[in-house]
Amino acid sequence: MSGSPSTLKTTYHHGDLPQQVHQLALEILREHGDTAISLRALAKQIGVSAPALYRHYSDRESLLAELAVTGFESLRERLLAVDPSRPRRALLDIGLVYVSFAQDEPNLYRLMFGGRVLPKGIHPRLDTAGKGAFQVLEDTIARAQQAGYIKPMPLALMTAAAWSQVHGLSQLTIDGHLPDAKVAPQLAEGVLSLLLDGSLPDTEQHRKDTTS
Structure with a gap:
Protein backbone atom coordinates (compact mmCIF):
# COMPACT_ATOMS: atom_id res chain seq x y z
CA MET A 1 0.00 0.00 0.00
CA SER A 2 1.38 3.41 -0.89
CA GLY A 3 0.42 6.85 0.16
CA SER A 4 -0.83 8.40 3.39
CA PRO A 5 -4.42 8.00 4.61
CA SER A 6 -5.29 11.39 3.13
CA THR A 7 -3.93 10.29 -0.25
CA LEU A 8 -5.81 7.02 -0.09
CA LYS A 9 -9.02 8.83 0.71
CA THR A 10 -8.98 10.67 -2.60
CA THR A 11 -8.68 7.41 -4.59
CA TYR A 12 -11.94 5.91 -3.34
CA HIS A 13 -15.50 6.69 -4.36
CA HIS A 14 -18.78 5.73 -2.78
CA GLY A 15 -20.43 3.82 -5.61
CA ASP A 16 -19.51 0.43 -4.17
CA LEU A 17 -18.64 0.86 -0.52
CA PRO A 18 -18.14 -2.86 0.35
CA GLN A 19 -15.66 -3.27 -2.50
CA GLN A 20 -13.85 -0.07 -1.54
CA VAL A 21 -13.52 -1.21 2.05
CA HIS A 22 -12.41 -4.67 0.98
CA GLN A 23 -9.71 -3.34 -1.34
CA LEU A 24 -8.34 -0.85 1.15
CA ALA A 25 -8.34 -3.46 3.92
CA LEU A 26 -6.50 -5.87 1.63
CA GLU A 27 -3.83 -3.27 0.95
CA ILE A 28 -3.41 -2.62 4.68
CA LEU A 29 -3.27 -6.36 5.38
CA ARG A 30 -0.58 -6.91 2.80
CA GLU A 31 1.65 -4.19 4.18
CA HIS A 32 0.95 -4.26 7.91
CA GLY A 33 -0.91 -7.46 8.78
CA ASP A 34 -4.44 -8.00 10.04
CA THR A 35 -3.84 -6.32 13.42
CA ALA A 36 -3.63 -2.97 11.60
CA ILE A 37 -7.20 -3.26 10.27
CA SER A 38 -9.87 -1.24 12.07
CA LEU A 39 -13.37 -0.63 10.74
CA ARG A 40 -13.53 2.86 12.20
CA ALA A 41 -10.15 3.75 10.74
CA LEU A 42 -11.23 2.41 7.35
CA ALA A 43 -14.43 4.46 7.46
CA LYS A 44 -12.41 7.58 8.24
CA GLN A 45 -9.92 6.92 5.43
CA ILE A 46 -12.67 6.34 2.87
CA GLY A 47 -14.70 9.29 4.12
CA VAL A 48 -17.89 7.64 5.33
CA SER A 49 -19.50 7.28 8.73
CA ALA A 50 -18.78 4.20 10.81
CA PRO A 51 -22.50 3.22 10.81
CA ALA A 52 -22.49 3.25 7.01
CA LEU A 53 -19.61 0.81 6.98
CA TYR A 54 -21.15 -1.41 9.69
CA ARG A 55 -24.19 -1.91 7.47
CA HIS A 56 -21.96 -3.99 5.20
CA TYR A 57 -19.56 -5.53 7.72
CA SER A 58 -21.08 -6.27 11.10
CA ASP A 59 -17.69 -6.41 12.80
Missing part, protein backbone atom coordinates in the same frame (compact mmCIF):
# COMPACT_ATOMS: atom_id res chain seq x y z
CA ARG A 60 -13.98 -6.59 12.13
CA GLU A 61 -13.97 -10.38 11.98
CA SER A 62 -16.56 -10.44 9.20
CA LEU A 63 -14.29 -8.22 7.10
CA LEU A 64 -11.26 -10.41 7.86
CA ALA A 65 -13.28 -13.45 6.83
CA GLU A 66 -14.03 -11.86 3.46
CA LEU A 67 -10.35 -11.09 2.97
CA ALA A 68 -9.54 -14.72 3.69
CA VAL A 69 -12.20 -15.79 1.17
CA THR A 70 -10.38 -13.70 -1.42
CA GLY A 71 -7.16 -15.49 -0.50
CA PHE A 72 -8.61 -18.98 -0.84
CA GLU A 73 -10.25 -18.14 -4.15
CA SER A 74 -6.96 -16.79 -5.48
CA LEU A 75 -5.08 -19.84 -4.23
CA ARG A 76 -7.61 -22.16 -5.88
CA GLU A 77 -7.26 -20.33 -9.20
CA ARG A 78 -3.49 -20.77 -9.08
CA LEU A 79 -3.77 -24.46 -8.20
CA LEU A 80 -6.27 -25.08 -11.01
CA ALA A 81 -3.83 -23.53 -13.50
CA VAL A 82 -1.42 -26.44 -12.98
CA ASP A 83 -1.39 -28.89 -15.91
CA PRO A 84 -3.02 -32.12 -14.65
CA SER A 85 -1.95 -34.30 -17.59
CA ARG A 86 1.18 -35.61 -15.83
CA PRO A 87 -0.07 -36.62 -12.37
CA ARG A 88 3.26 -36.84 -10.55
CA ARG A 89 4.55 -33.58 -11.99
CA ALA A 90 1.19 -31.95 -11.25
CA LEU A 91 1.43 -32.96 -7.60
CA LEU A 92 4.87 -31.41 -7.31
CA ASP A 93 3.74 -28.29 -9.15
CA ILE A 94 0.69 -27.62 -7.00
CA GLY A 95 2.95 -27.89 -3.96
CA LEU A 96 5.29 -25.33 -5.50
CA VAL A 97 2.35 -23.10 -6.42
CA TYR A 98 1.05 -23.33 -2.86
CA VAL A 99 4.42 -22.30 -1.42
CA SER A 100 4.74 -19.53 -4.01
CA PHE A 101 1.33 -18.16 -3.05
CA ALA A 102 2.36 -17.99 0.60
CA GLN A 103 5.54 -16.15 -0.37
CA ASP A 104 3.66 -13.70 -2.59
CA GLU A 105 0.95 -13.06 0.02
CA PRO A 106 2.52 -13.75 3.45
CA ASN A 107 0.13 -11.69 5.56
CA LEU A 108 -2.92 -12.90 3.66
CA TYR A 109 -1.68 -16.47 4.03
CA ARG A 110 -1.25 -16.02 7.78
CA LEU A 111 -4.80 -14.72 8.02
CA MET A 112 -6.18 -17.64 5.98
CA PHE A 113 -4.56 -20.31 8.12
CA GLY A 114 -4.01 -18.61 11.45
CA GLY A 115 -7.34 -19.71 12.93
CA ARG A 116 -7.08 -17.05 15.63
CA VAL A 117 -10.21 -15.08 14.73
CA LEU A 118 -11.66 -17.18 11.92
CA PRO A 119 -12.76 -20.53 13.40
CA LYS A 120 -14.67 -22.99 11.24
CA GLY A 121 -18.44 -22.83 11.22
CA ILE A 122 -18.71 -19.10 11.87
CA HIS A 123 -18.31 -17.82 8.30
CA PRO A 124 -19.90 -20.20 5.76
CA ARG A 125 -18.42 -18.46 2.72
CA LEU A 126 -14.97 -18.83 4.17
CA ASP A 127 -15.49 -22.52 4.91
CA THR A 128 -16.67 -23.09 1.33
CA ALA A 129 -13.72 -21.21 -0.16
CA GLY A 130 -11.25 -23.14 1.98
CA LYS A 131 -12.77 -26.47 0.96
CA GLY A 132 -12.61 -25.43 -2.69
CA ALA A 133 -8.85 -24.91 -2.53
CA PHE A 134 -8.35 -28.10 -0.52
CA GLN A 135 -10.36 -30.08 -3.08
CA VAL A 136 -7.87 -29.25 -5.82
CA LEU A 137 -5.08 -30.77 -3.75
CA GLU A 138 -7.13 -33.87 -2.96
CA ASP A 139 -8.14 -34.38 -6.60
CA THR A 140 -4.52 -34.07 -7.74
CA ILE A 141 -3.40 -36.62 -5.17
CA ALA A 142 -6.18 -38.98 -6.26
CA ARG A 143 -5.00 -38.80 -9.88
CA ALA A 144 -1.41 -39.46 -8.84
CA GLN A 145 -2.53 -42.48 -6.83
CA GLN A 146 -4.56 -43.86 -9.72
CA ALA A 147 -1.54 -43.47 -12.01
CA GLY A 148 0.62 -45.43 -9.57
CA TYR A 149 2.93 -42.61 -8.50
CA ILE A 150 1.92 -42.83 -4.84
CA LYS A 151 1.85 -45.93 -2.65
CA PRO A 152 -1.70 -47.13 -1.93
CA MET A 153 -3.02 -45.55 1.25
CA PRO A 154 -6.24 -43.82 2.32
CA LEU A 155 -6.75 -40.66 0.25
CA ALA A 156 -7.62 -38.61 3.34
CA LEU A 157 -4.36 -39.65 5.00
CA MET A 158 -2.26 -38.84 1.95
CA THR A 159 -3.99 -35.49 1.49
CA ALA A 160 -3.44 -34.57 5.13
CA ALA A 161 0.25 -35.51 4.82
CA ALA A 162 0.68 -33.47 1.64
CA TRP A 163 -1.12 -30.45 3.05
CA SER A 164 0.88 -30.62 6.27
CA GLN A 165 4.09 -30.70 4.27
CA VAL A 166 3.34 -27.78 1.97
CA HIS A 167 1.87 -25.73 4.81
CA GLY A 168 4.88 -26.33 7.02
CA LEU A 169 7.27 -25.48 4.20
CA SER A 170 5.28 -22.33 3.40
CA GLN A 171 5.19 -21.18 7.01
CA LEU A 172 8.90 -21.78 7.53
CA THR A 173 9.84 -19.85 4.40
CA ILE A 174 7.63 -16.81 5.01
CA ASP A 175 8.85 -16.66 8.61
CA GLY A 176 12.45 -16.68 7.39
CA HIS A 177 13.49 -20.08 8.79
CA LEU A 178 14.09 -21.59 5.33
CA PRO A 179 15.30 -19.98 2.09
CA ASP A 180 12.67 -18.52 -0.21
CA ALA A 181 11.77 -21.02 -2.94
CA LYS A 182 12.47 -18.30 -5.50
CA VAL A 183 16.03 -18.14 -4.20
CA ALA A 184 16.47 -21.89 -3.70
CA PRO A 185 13.81 -23.60 -5.85
CA GLN A 186 15.56 -26.97 -5.62
CA LEU A 187 14.96 -27.00 -1.87
CA ALA A 188 11.19 -26.72 -2.20
CA GLU A 189 10.99 -29.32 -4.94
CA GLY A 190 13.28 -31.65 -3.04
CA VAL A 191 11.19 -31.46 0.10
CA LEU A 192 7.98 -32.07 -1.84
CA SER A 193 9.52 -35.01 -3.70
CA LEU A 194 10.17 -36.77 -0.42
CA LEU A 195 6.44 -37.17 0.05
CA LEU A 196 6.14 -39.06 -3.21
CA ASP A 197 8.97 -41.54 -3.12
CA GLY A 198 11.28 -40.73 -0.22
CA SER A 199 14.00 -39.50 -2.53
CA LEU A 200 15.30 -36.29 -4.03
CA PRO A 201 13.98 -35.17 -7.42
CA ASP A 202 16.87 -36.57 -9.48
CA THR A 203 15.60 -40.13 -9.08
CA GLU A 204 15.02 -42.34 -12.13
CA GLN A 205 11.24 -42.14 -11.63
CA HIS A 206 11.33 -38.35 -11.45
CA ARG A 207 13.52 -38.05 -14.57
CA LYS A 208 11.19 -40.37 -16.47
CA ASP A 209 8.13 -38.38 -15.46
CA THR A 210 9.58 -34.93 -16.13
CA THR A 211 10.93 -35.88 -19.56
CA SER A 212 7.86 -37.77 -20.80
Whole structure:
Protein backbone atom coordinates (compact mmCIF):
# COMPACT_ATOMS: atom_id res chain seq x y z
CA MET A 1 0.00 0.00 0.00
CA SER A 2 1.38 3.41 -0.89
CA GLY A 3 0.42 6.85 0.16
CA SER A 4 -0.83 8.40 3.39
CA PRO A 5 -4.42 8.00 4.61
CA SER A 6 -5.29 11.39 3.13
CA THR A 7 -3.93 10.29 -0.25
CA LEU A 8 -5.81 7.02 -0.09
CA LYS A 9 -9.02 8.83 0.71
CA THR A 10 -8.98 10.67 -2.60
CA THR A 11 -8.68 7.41 -4.59
CA TYR A 12 -11.94 5.91 -3.34
CA HIS A 13 -15.50 6.69 -4.36
CA HIS A 14 -18.78 5.73 -2.78
CA GLY A 15 -20.43 3.82 -5.61
CA ASP A 16 -19.51 0.43 -4.17
CA LEU A 17 -18.64 0.86 -0.52
CA PRO A 18 -18.14 -2.86 0.35
CA GLN A 19 -15.66 -3.27 -2.50
CA GLN A 20 -13.85 -0.07 -1.54
CA VAL A 21 -13.52 -1.21 2.05
CA HIS A 22 -12.41 -4.67 0.98
CA GLN A 23 -9.71 -3.34 -1.34
CA LEU A 24 -8.34 -0.85 1.15
CA ALA A 25 -8.34 -3.46 3.92
CA LEU A 26 -6.50 -5.87 1.63
CA GLU A 27 -3.83 -3.27 0.95
CA ILE A 28 -3.41 -2.62 4.68
CA LEU A 29 -3.27 -6.36 5.38
CA ARG A 30 -0.58 -6.91 2.80
CA GLU A 31 1.65 -4.19 4.18
CA HIS A 32 0.95 -4.26 7.91
CA GLY A 33 -0.91 -7.46 8.78
CA ASP A 34 -4.44 -8.00 10.04
CA THR A 35 -3.84 -6.32 13.42
CA ALA A 36 -3.63 -2.97 11.60
CA ILE A 37 -7.20 -3.26 10.27
CA SER A 38 -9.87 -1.24 12.07
CA LEU A 39 -13.37 -0.63 10.74
CA ARG A 40 -13.53 2.86 12.20
CA ALA A 41 -10.15 3.75 10.74
CA LEU A 42 -11.23 2.41 7.35
CA ALA A 43 -14.43 4.46 7.46
CA LYS A 44 -12.41 7.58 8.24
CA GLN A 45 -9.92 6.92 5.43
CA ILE A 46 -12.67 6.34 2.87
CA GLY A 47 -14.70 9.29 4.12
CA VAL A 48 -17.89 7.64 5.33
CA SER A 49 -19.50 7.28 8.73
CA ALA A 50 -18.78 4.20 10.81
CA PRO A 51 -22.50 3.22 10.81
CA ALA A 52 -22.49 3.25 7.01
CA LEU A 53 -19.61 0.81 6.98
CA TYR A 54 -21.15 -1.41 9.69
CA ARG A 55 -24.19 -1.91 7.47
CA HIS A 56 -21.96 -3.99 5.20
CA TYR A 57 -19.56 -5.53 7.72
CA SER A 58 -21.08 -6.27 11.10
CA ASP A 59 -17.69 -6.41 12.80
CA ARG A 60 -13.98 -6.59 12.13
CA GLU A 61 -13.97 -10.38 11.98
CA SER A 62 -16.56 -10.44 9.20
CA LEU A 63 -14.29 -8.22 7.10
CA LEU A 64 -11.26 -10.41 7.86
CA ALA A 65 -13.28 -13.45 6.83
CA GLU A 66 -14.03 -11.86 3.46
CA LEU A 67 -10.35 -11.09 2.97
CA ALA A 68 -9.54 -14.72 3.69
CA VAL A 69 -12.20 -15.79 1.17
CA THR A 70 -10.38 -13.70 -1.42
CA GLY A 71 -7.16 -15.49 -0.50
CA PHE A 72 -8.61 -18.98 -0.84
CA GLU A 73 -10.25 -18.14 -4.15
CA SER A 74 -6.96 -16.79 -5.48
CA LEU A 75 -5.08 -19.84 -4.23
CA ARG A 76 -7.61 -22.16 -5.88
CA GLU A 77 -7.26 -20.33 -9.20
CA ARG A 78 -3.49 -20.77 -9.08
CA LEU A 79 -3.77 -24.46 -8.20
CA LEU A 80 -6.27 -25.08 -11.01
CA ALA A 81 -3.83 -23.53 -13.50
CA VAL A 82 -1.42 -26.44 -12.98
CA ASP A 83 -1.39 -28.89 -15.91
CA PRO A 84 -3.02 -32.12 -14.65
CA SER A 85 -1.95 -34.30 -17.59
CA ARG A 86 1.18 -35.61 -15.83
CA PRO A 87 -0.07 -36.62 -12.37
CA ARG A 88 3.26 -36.84 -10.55
CA ARG A 89 4.55 -33.58 -11.99
CA ALA A 90 1.19 -31.95 -11.25
CA LEU A 91 1.43 -32.96 -7.60
CA LEU A 92 4.87 -31.41 -7.31
CA ASP A 93 3.74 -28.29 -9.15
CA ILE A 94 0.69 -27.62 -7.00
CA GLY A 95 2.95 -27.89 -3.96
CA LEU A 96 5.29 -25.33 -5.50
CA VAL A 97 2.35 -23.10 -6.42
CA TYR A 98 1.05 -23.33 -2.86
CA VAL A 99 4.42 -22.30 -1.42
CA SER A 100 4.74 -19.53 -4.01
CA PHE A 101 1.33 -18.16 -3.05
CA ALA A 102 2.36 -17.99 0.60
CA GLN A 103 5.54 -16.15 -0.37
CA ASP A 104 3.66 -13.70 -2.59
CA GLU A 105 0.95 -13.06 0.02
CA PRO A 106 2.52 -13.75 3.45
CA ASN A 107 0.13 -11.69 5.56
CA LEU A 108 -2.92 -12.90 3.66
CA TYR A 109 -1.68 -16.47 4.03
CA ARG A 110 -1.25 -16.02 7.78
CA LEU A 111 -4.80 -14.72 8.02
CA MET A 112 -6.18 -17.64 5.98
CA PHE A 113 -4.56 -20.31 8.12
CA GLY A 114 -4.01 -18.61 11.45
CA GLY A 115 -7.34 -19.71 12.93
CA ARG A 116 -7.08 -17.05 15.63
CA VAL A 117 -10.21 -15.08 14.73
CA LEU A 118 -11.66 -17.18 11.92
CA PRO A 119 -12.76 -20.53 13.40
CA LYS A 120 -14.67 -22.99 11.24
CA GLY A 121 -18.44 -22.83 11.22
CA ILE A 122 -18.71 -19.10 11.87
CA HIS A 123 -18.31 -17.82 8.30
CA PRO A 124 -19.90 -20.20 5.76
CA ARG A 125 -18.42 -18.46 2.72
CA LEU A 126 -14.97 -18.83 4.17
CA ASP A 127 -15.49 -22.52 4.91
CA THR A 128 -16.67 -23.09 1.33
CA ALA A 129 -13.72 -21.21 -0.16
CA GLY A 130 -11.25 -23.14 1.98
CA LYS A 131 -12.77 -26.47 0.96
CA GLY A 132 -12.61 -25.43 -2.69
CA ALA A 133 -8.85 -24.91 -2.53
CA PHE A 134 -8.35 -28.10 -0.52
CA GLN A 135 -10.36 -30.08 -3.08
CA VAL A 136 -7.87 -29.25 -5.82
CA LEU A 137 -5.08 -30.77 -3.75
CA GLU A 138 -7.13 -33.87 -2.96
CA ASP A 139 -8.14 -34.38 -6.60
CA THR A 140 -4.52 -34.07 -7.74
CA ILE A 141 -3.40 -36.62 -5.17
CA ALA A 142 -6.18 -38.98 -6.26
CA ARG A 143 -5.00 -38.80 -9.88
CA ALA A 144 -1.41 -39.46 -8.84
CA GLN A 145 -2.53 -42.48 -6.83
CA GLN A 146 -4.56 -43.86 -9.72
CA ALA A 147 -1.54 -43.47 -12.01
CA GLY A 148 0.62 -45.43 -9.57
CA TYR A 149 2.93 -42.61 -8.50
CA ILE A 150 1.92 -42.83 -4.84
CA LYS A 151 1.85 -45.93 -2.65
CA PRO A 152 -1.70 -47.13 -1.93
CA MET A 153 -3.02 -45.55 1.25
CA PRO A 154 -6.24 -43.82 2.32
CA LEU A 155 -6.75 -40.66 0.25
CA ALA A 156 -7.62 -38.61 3.34
CA LEU A 157 -4.36 -39.65 5.00
CA MET A 158 -2.26 -38.84 1.95
CA THR A 159 -3.99 -35.49 1.49
CA ALA A 160 -3.44 -34.57 5.13
CA ALA A 161 0.25 -35.51 4.82
CA ALA A 162 0.68 -33.47 1.64
CA TRP A 163 -1.12 -30.45 3.05
CA SER A 164 0.88 -30.62 6.27
CA GLN A 165 4.09 -30.70 4.27
CA VAL A 166 3.34 -27.78 1.97
CA HIS A 167 1.87 -25.73 4.81
CA GLY A 168 4.88 -26.33 7.02
CA LEU A 169 7.27 -25.48 4.20
CA SER A 170 5.28 -22.33 3.40
CA GLN A 171 5.19 -21.18 7.01
CA LEU A 172 8.90 -21.78 7.53
CA THR A 173 9.84 -19.85 4.40
CA ILE A 174 7.63 -16.81 5.01
CA ASP A 175 8.85 -16.66 8.61
CA GLY A 176 12.45 -16.68 7.39
CA HIS A 177 13.49 -20.08 8.79
CA LEU A 178 14.09 -21.59 5.33
CA PRO A 179 15.30 -19.98 2.09
CA ASP A 180 12.67 -18.52 -0.21
CA ALA A 181 11.77 -21.02 -2.94
CA LYS A 182 12.47 -18.30 -5.50
CA VAL A 183 16.03 -18.14 -4.20
CA ALA A 184 16.47 -21.89 -3.70
CA PRO A 185 13.81 -23.60 -5.85
CA GLN A 186 15.56 -26.97 -5.62
CA LEU A 187 14.96 -27.00 -1.87
CA ALA A 188 11.19 -26.72 -2.20
CA GLU A 189 10.99 -29.32 -4.94
CA GLY A 190 13.28 -31.65 -3.04
CA VAL A 191 11.19 -31.46 0.10
CA LEU A 192 7.98 -32.07 -1.84
CA SER A 193 9.52 -35.01 -3.70
CA LEU A 194 10.17 -36.77 -0.42
CA LEU A 195 6.44 -37.17 0.05
CA LEU A 196 6.14 -39.06 -3.21
CA ASP A 197 8.97 -41.54 -3.12
CA GLY A 198 11.28 -40.73 -0.22
CA SER A 199 14.00 -39.50 -2.53
CA LEU A 200 15.30 -36.29 -4.03
CA PRO A 201 13.98 -35.17 -7.42
CA ASP A 202 16.87 -36.57 -9.48
CA THR A 203 15.60 -40.13 -9.08
CA GLU A 204 15.02 -42.34 -12.13
CA GLN A 205 11.24 -42.14 -11.63
CA HIS A 206 11.33 -38.35 -11.45
CA ARG A 207 13.52 -38.05 -14.57
CA LYS A 208 11.19 -40.37 -16.47
CA ASP A 209 8.13 -38.38 -15.46
CA THR A 210 9.58 -34.93 -16.13
CA THR A 211 10.93 -35.88 -19.56
CA SER A 212 7.86 -37.77 -20.80
